[in-house]
Amino acid sequence: MNEKRNAFLRADTPTLADVARLANVSEITASRVVRNRQPIAEATRLRVLSAIQQLGYIPNRAAGSLASAGSTLISVVLPSLSNIVFAEVLNGIHSALSGTPFQAVIGVTDYDREAEARIVRSFLEWQPAAIIVVGLHHTPAARGYLEKGRFRVGELMDIDGEAIDVAVGMSHRQAGYDSGRHLLQRGYRRLGYVGHDLEADDRARARYEGLCAALRDSGLPPPAERRFDVPTSTTAGRDLLALLLTEHPGLDAVVFSNDDMAVGGFFYCLEKGIRPKEQLALFGFSGLEIGQALPMPLSTVRSQRFLAGKLIVEKLLASRERPAEKVTIDIGYEIVEGATA
Amino acid sequence: MNEKRNAFLRADTPTLADVARLANVSEITASRVVRNRQPIAEATRLRVLSAIQQLGYIPNRAAGSLASAGSTLISVVLPSLSNIVFAEVLNGIHSALSGTPFQAVIGVTDYDREAEARIVRSFLEWQPAAIIVVGLHHTPAARGYLEKGRFRVGELMDIDGEAIDVAVGMSHRQAGYDSGRHLLQRGYRRLGYVGHDLEADDRARARYEGLCAALRDSGLPPPAERRFDVPTSTTAGRDLLALLLTEHPGLDAVVFSNDDMAVGGFFYCLEKGIRPKEQLALFGFSGLEIGQALPMPLSTVRSQRFLAGKLIVEKLLASRERPAEKVTIDIGYEIVEGATA
DNA sequence: CTGTTAGCGCATTCAC
DNA sequence: GTGAATGCGCTAACAG
Numbered sequence: 001m002n003e004k005r006n007a008f009l010r011a012d013t014p015t016l017a018d019v020a021r022l023a024n025v026s027e028i029t030a031s032r033v034v035r036n037r038q039p040i041a042e043a044t045r046l047r048v049l050s051a052i053q054q055l056g057y058i059p060n061r062a063a064g065s066l067a068s069a070g071s072t073l074i075s076v077v078l079p080s081l082s083n084i085v086f087a088e089v090l091n092g093i094h095s096a097l098s099g100t101p102f103q104a105v106i107g108v109t110d111y112d113r114e115a116e117a118r119i120v121r122s123f124l125e126w127q128p129a130a131i132i133v134v135g136l137h138h139t140p141a142a143r144g145y146l147e148k149g150r151f152r153v154g155e156l157m158d159i160d161g162e163a164i165d166v167a168v169g170m171s172h173r174q175a176g177y178d179s180g181r182h183l184l185q186r187g188y189r190r191l192g193y194v195g196h197d198l199e200a201d202d203r204a205r206a207r208y209e210g211l212c213a214a215l216r217d218s219g220l221p222p223p224a225e226r227r228f229d230v231p232t233s234t235t236a237g238r239d240l241l242a243l244l245l246t247e248h249p250g251l252d253a254v255v256f257s258n259d260d261m262a263v264g265g266f267f268y269c270l271e272k273g274i275r276p277k278e279q280l281a282l283f284g285f286s287g288l289e290i291g292q293a294l295p296m297p298l299s300t301v302r303s304q305r306f307l308a309g310k311l312i313v314e315k316l317l318a319s320r321e322r323p324a325e326k327v328t329i330d331i332g333y334e335i336v337e338g339a340t341a
Numbered sequence: 342m343n344e345k346r347n348a349f350l351r352a353d354t355p356t357l358a359d360v361a362r363l364a365n366v367s368e369i370t371a372s373r374v375v376r377n378r379q380p381i382a383e384a385t386r387l388r389v390l391s392a393i394q395q396l397g398y399i400p401n402r403a404a405g406s407l408a409s410a411g412s413t414l415i416s417v418v419l420p421s422l423s424n425i426v427f428a429e430v431l432n433g434i435h436s437a438l439s440g441t442p443f444q445a446v447i448g449v450t451d452y453d454r455e456a457e458a459r460i461v462r463s464f465l466e467w468q469p470a471a472i473i474v475v476g477l478h479h480t481p482a483a484r485g486y487l488e489k490g491r492f493r494v495g496e497l498m499d500i501d502g503e504a505i506d507v508a509v510g511m512s513h514r515q516a517g518y519d520s521g522r523h524l525l526q527r528g529y530r531r532l533g534y535v536g537h538d539l540e541a542d543d544r545a546r547a548r549y550e551g552l553c554a555a556l557r558d559s560g561l562p563p564p565a566e567r568r569f570d571v572p573t574s575t576t577a578g579r580d581l582l583a584l585l586l587t588e589h590p591g592l593d594a595v596v597f598s599n600d601d602m603a604v605g606g607f608f609y610c611l612e613k614g615i616r617p618k619e620q621l622a623l624f625g626f627s628g629l630e631i632g633q634a635l636p637m638p639l640s641t642v643r644s645q646r647f648l649a650g651k652l653i654v655e656k657l658l659a660s661r662e663r664p665a666e667k668v669t670i671d672i673g674y675e676i677v678e679g680a681t682a
Numbered sequence: 683c684t685g686t687t688a689g690c691g692c693a694t695t696c697a698c
Numbered sequence: 699g700t701g702a703a704t705g706c707g708c709t710a711a712c713a714g
Contacts, residue, residue, distance in 0.1 A: 017708095028708090028710090041684085060708070061466040062407040063407050063690090066706090067690055069690070094447070104446065105444055108432075108435045126403065234630055270611075270636045289575055293579060356692085358691080367702080369692090369693075373693095379699095380700090401691055409692080
């Protein structure tokens with residue numbers, strides 16, 4: 001099929017040259033057909049297509065990337081895959097990618113900035129069309145890579161900071177503040193906080209700080225709190241609420257670092273016969289389906305993970321070059337009244 | 342930096358040639374250092390490393406792939422990212438990948454076999470080191486691609502069928518059967534079934550069939566059922582259980598297509614004051630954290646998603662070539678007694 | 683509308 | 699332990 005090729009090295013897959021030969025055109029013409037590039041006469045297009053079909057030709061992207069100095073890969077760097085929130089983001093990203101020639105390569109940092117930097121660097125090796133990261137805070141090295149490359153950069157979830165290229169998200173500090181206001185307006189005064197590892201999770205920390213600010217602005221002290229350096233989970237929420245209530249029996253409302261944790265808290269209340277809202281208000285963050293499916297819908301903040309992922313991809317794919325102006329899109333959030341606060 | 346290069350086309354990123362020049366070695370020597378290939382004198386190694394450092398050299402994987410006819414990409418094709426189960430699989434895959442030079446490219450089929458075939462084909466364009474798919478059933482085209490390529494193939498979650506290269510999973514039919522046995526042994530006789538779209542989800546269908554077989558073997562009719570062509574969700578579980586109980590008030594146990602649905606069923610019981618197990622047994626599948634965190638731990642089947650993902654990657658990376666024998670690894674499952682059945 | 687020329691950046695092979 | 703020659707498969711740029 002391609003006699004010049006080193007038969008020991010390669011599998012005998014047809015190349016563009018084979019297609020071109022069979023269709024009686026030059027390689028570049030075949031290449032244009034493969035990539036849908038104008039102008040091509042309909043007749044030759046069909047001839048090439050038929051040759052592709054006959055040979056079962058599959059383009060070699062490595063060669064294409066090398067020749068054109070770019071790829072159709074989109075690198076996505078996420079803090080975690082255990083947290084369903086990022087699975088939803090990824091889902092949004094995929095929905096925007098489907099039907100395009102672009103494909104997502106995934107990396108997971110486990111909330112470690114140094115790991116993020118390493119992963120970004122290794123993704124650069126593929127000359128991606130875009131890199132999507134979570135948050136606006138990166139190591140200097142990572143920021144350096146992201147700033148100077150010839151690819152688009154998307155920063156997700158957060159807008160409290162300066163974007164490199166495009167940022168899509170919401171203000172977590174403001175959401176935390178509004179959560180506090182929500183509770184204060186409803187008369188709750190003795191607030192508690194149950195959280196997971198805030199060192200690692202910037203956005204959870206920003207919400208916590210916003211909450212404290214709301215209390216401060218009403219002349220109240222920071223919430224009684226119980227945190228633990230564990231990943232977020234329902235079980236953690238349940239167990240930490242138990243601890244918190246033992247230590248601070250007089251609380252009338254508890255804010256959780258997110259809905260996973262809050263659902264755990266709800267289960268704890270069920271077990272102990274504590275009536276949510278009436279005896280103890282529960283407040284989450286995310287607006288997960290599970291929280292809204294509880295017998296009492298969880299009071300929470302609805303963030304838009306799927307939309308954020310989808311939107312950022314659409315923005316990034318709109319142009320290959322970075323636009324002159326950095327763009328920050330606030331997709332906002334919504335306080336969900338629910339039945340638990 | 343590299344004067345021969347077409348400055349209009351390329352960003353001015355250093356290449357291996359630049360590194361070699363600066364370190365006063367040939368390209369191939371520099372290449373050996375980059376790839377940690379023996380033999381290299383320690384002194385030259387350090388010189389090259391320092392040049393890499395100085396220039397901020399980042400290898401071009403497209404060029405490497407092209408020259409070596411292979412890549413360090415692992416393609417992962419999943420039915421869905423909305424279902425947390427696949428996020429967990431992906432998590433397992435990533436945990437096995439971390440620390441290796443391999444990276445995962447993700448595709449999502451939405452449970453559509455034709456989509457799976459298209460995605461597999463497009464992943465072939467990257468000459469991946471391995472392709473991981475879910476299940477053993479594919480379109481003839483997809484199976485053709487997978488069978489004949491020069492890459493490893495992993496099939497996840499299912500072992501009821503013939504593997505192409507390596508399969509890691511469990512028998513869903515057997516799990517369904519055992520679920521039925523569990524309920525029958527505990528005296529339940531009037532069984533119902535609440536499920537999501539079984540046309541799309543082979544494994545859920547296999548479990549359903551296993552359940553029917555268990556009933557049949559005990560001389561009982563198939564379960565009263567309520568299915569709906571929706572993706573799996575807590576809300577769906579709750580609403581479908583409501584419908585099922587309206588139509589079949591006399592049921593004493595309900596099997597759900599998975600834990601998401603079963604948790605919804607549990608919530609429904611809470612709302613209506615139905616006592617799980619005592620008045621109505623609830624049985625799920627997966628062993629999700631949320632089910633075990635309920636005030637009454639859900640009776641279910643624990644499958645090992647994380648482990649499956651991790652294990653299949655380890656098996657696939659063990660050798661670049663497909664072994665002579667196809668391998669099927671049964672990672673089994675565990676009936677979780679729980680408190681709801 | 684189509685083809686020619688000339689690499690893209692790296693790894694293989696084999697010689698030294 | 700190191701290097702020279704060669705080509706992987708494809709596409710940009712222009713000419714025709």
